[in-house]
Amino acid sequence: MTHPSPVPTFSPRAGPADFFQGLALLGRAGGLIFRSPRLMGLSALCALVTLIALGVLFGLLWVYAPQLLGGMWTLPTAWYGRVLWYLVLALLFVVLLVVGANVVVPVVLAPLQDPLSEITEELCGDFTSPPFRLGPFFRGLVISVTHTLTRVFFLLLGLAVLFPLNLIPVAGNVLWTVLGTLWTMFWLAGEHLAAPMTRHTYPFAEVRRVMRQRWLLCLGFGLGVYLLLWVPLLNTFFLPVAVVGGTLLFRGLRAVGNVPPPPGALGK
Template sequence: MRPVSPVPVLSPRPRLSDFFQGVGLLGRAFGLVFRSRRLLLLSTVCAAITAIALVALGVLLYRYAPGVLGSVWTQPESWYGRAGWYTVLILSSLVAWVVGANVVPPLLLTPLQDPLSEATEAECGEADASMSPASFLRGMTTGLLHTLARMALLFLGLLLLLPLNLVPGLGSIAFTVLASLWTMLWMAGEHLAAPMTRHLYPFSQVRRMLRERRALCMGFGAGVYLLLWVPILNTFFLPVAIIGGTLLYRGLRATGDLSAPPDALPTPGKLSRGPDGAK
């Protein structure tokens, strides 16, 4: 009996219930990790590095976040003033921790992201082509540059929301909510873009998927975001997000939302030949 394909069966038309299917991609990704020895090995290495990075981020924020906030807002003496100060400290630290978790581990794990995505596609029935050292380095460099560009987009969005903290009362709460929603959407785009970049799709296609299948993508991003807050499991957030993003990409291919990847199309100078070798 042939094993069930891990590729999700998506609805042909966007609908609000796609949000829950997007969240469910994380369950598919976890299941696939334990079905594949290669994915389990790569994910374990990623989890170990991610755990060290997350603990280090927490320690740095605990030691330095109060001083950074105190340099721009002296702690008030009144009890209600201190309550507001600590509220801003906690909320801003939470956002900073999530942002740091989406910046530091991906940079550290850049060499492993493409192998994880390729191994996932192999489990989905895609031919697992071997890579030469030159093409591996080229892919790693391209992936790093694209990751840095997408991170700049994340910081730009957060920078535009930052002035909300200056609004007394609900400003910091509004910043935390909107920054979290922006980060969820960015997470979906980041991990969907990884396999699409490897197949040479332009980023405009990633933006199109985020726009046309927003409920599905938002659900996936929300699932990854929530995974960050689950102790122990959060060390697996990056490999699971990469695997889930690759499954999302394969699902969008299967529904016809995405056409054949550019790297599968024949190049202009590459014409088909007949049986006798003639063009």
């Protein structure tokens, strides 16, 4: 039985429907993973590592998040103040868990991200993975880890710029949490769109241009990845789904001309 091409069909121009098409990329990516034995095998390995990493992270935040908030805002004695304090604690826990998952897990799983993306492109057509060679493998591994750390740095930098909002009691804590969540969602889209574009030697300026042009599409995709972290069991697959979804996003944007041909292909 043959399946239709997994490449999503986007409008060449940005519009309100972009947000929902970006959100729908998660379902398309999950379906592709379950139809491909190679993607499923790599995803299962990623899921095992992710489960361990998320468990450790959850435990650490459960212990230390109350201490972090308590250092900025002492637990009130009045009942309404305590309710508000615990609400802010819950929001802080959510943001730190998502940020931590997107710092620790991508770095640990960096060696598997490019193979996942390459297999996805093969299934999209018009692409063949390069043959395995030890030298290029280690060079690619170093580049992948380096680029992942660089993108993580920008995630943390954005959150650090917003962090002084916490100096404003209550309102500042809530505002930092909301803006930090939006920044994280948008960063998630950029992280997983940049990965296949980096493999094809696009400059990061091109990634930024595409994200500005189709920001609603990227925000919808980022929201989908963000929400996936909160679905028990499925959250262990969040990185494979995000990598496959980001690759599908790249191929869909290429198909409608929002992303030009790879720089290496221009002279061919």
